[in-house]
Amino acid sequence: MTNAIKVAEYLRTKSVYGKMQLQKLLYYSQAWSLAWTGSALFTDEIEAWKDGPVVRQVWAAGQHDDFVVPSDGEMLSAHDKAIIDAVYAFYGNQGGAVLSTRTHRETPWLEARADTPAGGRSTNPISQSTMRRYFSLASIGGEKVPIAPTMTTVAADEQFAAAKARQASRWRGALDALALR
Template sequence: MPVRDVAEYILRRNGEMTAMKLQKLVYYAQAWSLVWDERPLFDEKIEAWANGPVCRSLYSAHHRQFSVGPNQIKTGELDLDERATNTVHAVLSFYGDKSAQWLSDLTHLETPWVRARMRADVQDGTPSDEEILLSDMHEYYSGLVNVENNEQA
């Protein structure tokens, strides 16, 4: 499914938000889909920009807009199956009330973004179009699930 469907679903569910927050929620939806559903939620790549993960094809849909509202990314029907909507709901339940800056700061602490920035050999605040690898996302977020499961045992 296209990333624009995921983004529009998030907007219809949670309402208007900053473009930066939307990008981070889309990133976390992709990450947790890799872990919970064992599949990518969308095919477009995510890059390690200075302010955290950004999907360039989604960025082109909201370029020069500080905030984005429902029906601004895509109109009409959305192509999300039940597993996808369940994943997005879970992501919004945990991350949806966080600020854009909080989400950006969190991604800067996490291995997938850090690894991509290291591969690109760029400093903090420097632009980069280095891809955040799905394998890095799956490995890192799967590890969080395993840590949580071990703590509950």
């Protein structure tokens, strides 16, 4: 699992217009990752701010447009990029204000702000379990939603070679016995 700044950096390689759109695309990337895989895309918490979901670490880094990706050696996997790409393909043509309005109608944001006056400041976290449940139900409820990417795992060459050797060894005796008949 990665952090939200790395996801934001990847999104910034696309046509993302403004900080609000970036924040909402982060939220939807996390939400659909939870719905499609059952796992979070990134470790950072999403807060229910008055203008919609926000990842504070990305907001703080973006204040000076100086995103610094920690050099822990971890990059986004192809699986992570496929999720982000699917979310971007669906939501990327919508501006930040449109996406903000959309989030204001969704249960995860509404639930996190339940005790907050309309327009009031809030740093309440948005529950990952609520996001997983809400977006999972949306995906099977007939709503128009992003298309889940196909997740495939390809064995490395050495893994394939080892499996091949095990199978050849396993069947060698049986094949030799049949050849002698």
